[in-house]
Amino acid sequence: MTGTSEDRLPYAVDCTAEADGTIRFAVEAAGPTGLVLKRRKSGDRVRLALTEAPDGRPSAVLEAATELAEGRWDVFTEGGPAGEQRVEPGLRDLRKLIDRTPPPTATTVVARVPYRTADGTLAIRSWSRSPHAEAGELTGRAGALTVRAQLYGAALGADAMVEARLRGAPGQVHREPARTGADGAFSCTLRYGPLAAGDGEGARLWDLWLLPEGVEGGVPGVRISRILDDIADRKSVFVYPGSPCGDGAVRAATATPYYTVDNDLSVRIDAPKS
CATH class of the missing domain: 2.60.40 (Immunoglobulin-like)
Known part of the structure; x- marks a missing residue:
C-alpha cells in the first residue's frame, strides 16, 4: 500500500x-x-x-x-x-x-x-494463556544465556526447571534448574554446549519451556514468552547477537536467542562455519 x-x-x-x-x-x-x-x-x-x-x-x-x-x-x-x-x-x-x-x-x-x-x-x-511465563531480561555471556521471568497462574516448586525442546525432534530435550524467587519470579542459566552437541547440518531450533514443578510435577510445561507490552511482533524488533557455544579453544557453533512470530522465546544453534 x-x-x-x-x-x-x-x-x-x-x-x-x-x-x-x-x-x-x-x-x-x-x-x-x-x-x-x-x-x-x-x-x-x-x-x-x-x-x-x-x-x-x-x-x-x-x-x-x-x-x-x-x-x-x-x-x-x-x-x-x-x-x-x-x-x-x-x-x-x-x-x-x-x-x-x-x-x-x-x-x-x-x-x-x-x-x-x-x-x-x-x-x-x-x-x-493460563498459566503463563513472561520473559524479562535476557543476559548473554560466553557459552550461556540467563533468562529472568515471571510465572502467572501456577506455583513454582522446589524442582522447577527450564526445558529446551528441539523443534521437530519430540523427546530430545535439555534441562537446567530454575532459581525461584518471590511471587512467581524465576531465573535460569541455559548452557549452550548441550544444545550444540551431536552431529547434523543446518540450524537447530530449541524452544524454551518452564516446568513449574519439575519433570515429575503435575503442571504441564509452560511456554516462555514475552507478550505484556505493546509489541505485536518481536521477532524482527528484538534482535540479539549470537555467541560461540564453546570456550573459544576450538571452532564452535553459534547460539542466538530470538523471539518467534508468536513472541515465544527460542534459541537457534548454527553449525560452525568451515
Whole structure:
C-alpha cells in the first residue's frame, strides 16, 4: 500500500488499548454500522456495533470480558456501501500496554495489541494463556544465556526447571534448574554446549519451556514468552547477537536467542562455519 488516494482504503480506524484487554475503536468517517473482527485460518468472528461517540465519530468497544481466541484478528467495517471492507490503522494509543504487570495472583494472562499489518491494514494480535511465563531480561555471556521471568497462574516448586525442546525432534530435550524467587519470579542459566552437541547440518531450533514443578510435577510445561507490552511482533524488533557455544579453544557453533512470530522465546544453534 503506497498511501496514494487511489490506494487508500475508505475507512481509517483509531484504537486505544487498555491494560485489561479492552480496546476502543473510532472510525474516521460515517457510513459503517459495525466492525467485524475475523481470526485468520478459522471461521471465528466477533461483531462490534458502532454508535455515535460524544465527538460525533462512530465508535465501538471490544470489552475485556469478550472472548478473543489466541491468534491474529483482521478488522473490517460492515454496513457501508461495499459491505465488509478492511480498514487502515489510524492513531494507535498503546501507552497503557507498555511494561504492564498483572498481579502475581492472576490466573490467566490476556494481551491484545492492535498493529499495522505488512499490507497496511489494521489487525489485533491476541494472546490468552493460563498459566503463563513472561520473559524479562535476557543476559548473554560466553557459552550461556540467563533468562529472568515471571510465572502467572501456577506455583513454582522446589524442582522447577527450564526445558529446551528441539523443534521437530519430540523427546530430545535439555534441562537446567530454575532459581525461584518471590511471587512467581524465576531465573535460569541455559548452557549452550548441550544444545550444540551431536552431529547434523543446518540450524537447530530449541524452544524454551518452564516446568513449574519439575519433570515429575503435575503442571504441564509452560511456554516462555514475552507478550505484556505493546509489541505485536518481536521477532524482527528484538534482535540479539549470537555467541560461540564453546570456550573459544576450538571452532564452535553459534547460539542466538530470538523471539518467534508468536513472541515465544527460542534459541537457534548454527553449525560452525568451515
